Amino acid sequence: MASLSSSFWNTASREAMKSGVFIAKLYCFLHVTTNYLGFMAYAYGPSMIPTLHPSGNVLLAERISKRYQKPSRGDIVVIRSPENPNKTPIKRVVGIEGDCISFVIDPVKSDESETIVVPKGHVFVQGDYTHNSRDSRNFGPVPYGLIQGRVLWRVWPFQDFGPLGPTPT
């Protein structure tokens, strides 16, 4: 009896180890995919109306292009907020380094506008719905290092399944 139960625990622990190793490998594979290839993001809030629905969208973002080229005007990017590193807002790039940007500081309050030159290594991001968006008009141009990825595609809601990109101006 004793030898039967010990061999049961032997096989049980071996199976558990195999599953553990499999889960560890799966975790590593998922980490490399989401950090180096692309990731899914859930976006909600009013700042990107009409491009994104305020009640929620599931987006597909890629991390490949930010390694090899600078962001271009019109890209929708996921950034790490300069005001709170735990938040990752989604905004559109309206100016790249060297651009001279004129913007209305707060369209809700007044028509007062300001003009800045985007410094080297930074981008100026702005939400499409400027009346309700915290973006570079509030926290200034964002360094490239804070860009997490470029949004390519909307997966949900299914009625709007399709590519997301620069709006034709």
Added chain:
Amino acid sequence: MGIQNILWQVAKKAFTGSIIGLTISDRCCSVVPVRGDSMSPTFNPQRNSHLDDYVLVDKFCLKDYKFARGDVVVFSSPTNFGDRYIKRIVGMPGEWISSSRDVIRVPEGHCWVEGDNKTSSLDSRTFGPIPLGLIQGRVTRVLWPPQRISKIGQ
């Protein structure tokens, strides 16, 4: 054939190993060399590139970006995206820093970094406070050369 099979097995093992290594380096800790003398005497006390210090960079702190004044951190340069610097945090959000001409308040979500060797360090006195999101890890120990193995304090 036998050789093809062996090569395929080796390739699979190398691929899995590199994925696991990359995950550990990103999530757990990595080893980086320190170049330059902007952090003398904490790192590289002699100006000799053959004796550069190698330090252990802890990545667990990136889970919720909790840092404190006195931490030595690795961060992406705000002006040159590809460069990475190692400096010490001397100001956390809300604190006041006196730079050469005036007194500056460190904004929310940012920190003020300076090298220990003030005479030869490119840091926040030049490029201003950096967003915490640019930080890529915290230096905890010196690993090489062996006579300088030590824990980095505040």
